[in-house]
Amino acid sequence: MTKDLAFLRGVLHRKADGETSMPSLAEIGLNHFLPYLLNRIAATWNTDMAGELRAFDLTTPQMRTLAVLGINSGLTINELSALAVTEQSTMSRTLDTLEARGFVSRRPRASDLRVREVEITAAGREAFDAFWPVMFRHYGQMFRGIGEGEFSQFVATLQKVLRNNRLSGESET
Amino acid sequence: MTKDLAFLRGVLHRKADGETSMPSLAEIGLNHFLPYLLNRIAATWNTDMAGELRAFDLTTPQMRTLAVLGINSGLTINELSALAVTEQSTMSRTLDTLEARGFVSRRPRASDLRVREVEITAAGREAFDAFWPVMFRHYGQMFRGIGEGEFSQFVATLQKVLRNNRLSGESET
Numbered sequence: 001m002t003k004d005l006a007f008l009r010g011v012l013h014r015k016a017d018g019e020t021s022m023p024s025l026a027e028i029g030l031n032h033f034l035p036y037l038l039n040r041i042a043a044t045w046n047t048d049m050a051g052e053l054r055a056f057d058l059t060t061p062q063m064r065t066l067a068v069l070g071i072n073s074g075l076t077i078n079e080l081s082a083l084a085v086t087e088q089s090t091m092s093r094t095l096d097t098l099e100a101r102g103f104v105s106r107r108p109r110a111s112d113l114r115v116r117e118v119e120i121t122a123a124g125r126e127a128f129d130a131f132w133p134v135m136f137r138h139y140g141q142m143f144r145g146i147g148e149g150e151f152s153q154f155v156a157t158l159q160k161v162l163r164n165n166r167l168s169g170e171s172e173t
Numbered sequence: 174m175t176k177d178l179a180f181l182r183g184v185l186h187r188k189a190d191g192e193t194s195m196p197s198l199a200e201i202g203l204n205h206f207l208p209y210l211l212n213r214i215a216a217t218w219n220t221d222m223a224g225e226l227r228a229f230d231l232t233t234p235q236m237r238t239l240a241v242l243g244i245n246s247g248l249t250i251n252e253l254s255a256l257a258v259t260e261q262s263t264m265s266r267t268l269d270t271l272e273a274r275g276f277v278s279r280r281p282r283a284s285d286l287r288v289r290e291v292e293i294t295a296a297g298r299e300a301f302d303a304f305w306p307v308m309f310r311h312y313g314q315m316f317r318g319i320g321e322g323e324f325s326q327f328v329a330t331l332q333k334v335l336r337n338n339r340l341s342g343e344s345e346t
Contacts, residue, residue, distance in 0.1 A: 022306060023309075024305065025240055025243065025301075030244055034328065034331070035215070037335060038211055038214055038215045038218065038331070039215045040258055042211045042212045042216075045212070046212070067203075070197075070199060071198060085213055132197065132198060136196075139206075139207070139208065141337060142207070142208070142337055145333060145337070146333055153323070153327075154327065154330045155205060155210070157323055157327045158211070158214065159210065160318060160319055161316070162210060162214055162217075164314060164316070164318070165214065165217045165218075167317075
């Protein structure tokens with residue numbers, strides 16, 4: 001593994017000198033290609049969550065919406081879509097269901113009556129709080145064997161990558 | 174941020190002593206909750222790729238299938254689904270399209286004629302190779318300002334997380 005990592009570092013930080021060529025994906029290797037690893041881990045997490053959520057009668061978009069509103073209530077559908085990493089059409093249906101179940105309510109924003117904002121209800125908070133211990137247990141499992149220093153470095157790098165994505169600005173909502 | 178990170182490290186590595194309680198998601202904060210960051214980054218990457226792929230007349234599952242087969246040709250649909258992080262029903266339709274376009278072919282595996290394996294054609298390799306420079310450019314942008322040491326540490330942590338997921342074995346295919 002160390003050899004492969006050295007190679008990858010080499011190719012990513014190689015100076016453009018006209019003699020070196022772009023590595024192929026096969027040369028990098030799937031298990032050293034970060035977008036692959038990130039997608040694989042996110043997909044596994046999402047599959048695990050979807051499985052656990054069934055027992056709580058919640059879908060993934062519903063859970064994410066309650067999670068986001070539990071931290072910051074009073075968001076617009078646009079803000080919710082971005083923060084819950086859920087497409088706007090899905091978010092629209094999700095909010096209808098959550099409102100029918102009494103988990104969220106919608107009202108005009110006090111500072112601008114044309115803007116409708118979504119608030120979480122006490123029942124909505126209870127629904128997320130019931131699920132949270134399950135989520136937190138999986139979270140702990142995800143980082144088994146990873147110490148404090150490594151963990152905080154990992155968070156810091158992820159935040160840099162997220163900022164790079166924002167700066168490139170090609171898909172920010 | 175440093176204060177928040179310290180807090181997060183504290184809660185994740187706190188000993189169970191009966192006096193400390195589980196932190197809420199609001200206490201951790203969305204931007205310090207790893208599954209959120211991972212999902213956000215993966216979703217942004219996927220949206221960027223989907224946008225770029227349109228000009229190459231490829232869908233995301235098609236591109237992923239060609240990427241995986243370009244490294245390791247002769248896989249079954251099950252193996253391809255897992256490696257391309259694509260649901261099996263989607264993979265089945267994707268292979269039909271790729272075969273119709275002459276990018277893959279299917280044949281019985283020599284060692285077990287009941288198993289059908291998928292191989293990439295020369296045209297399939299060309300289709301992926303044409304897209305790869307675009308993907309590699311985005312890859313470089315994703316890691317702007319991240320040095321060699323930080324990069325290799327990040328890969329190592331991601332691989333540990335992926336192994337933890339495999340060990341929990343709840344969603345491996």
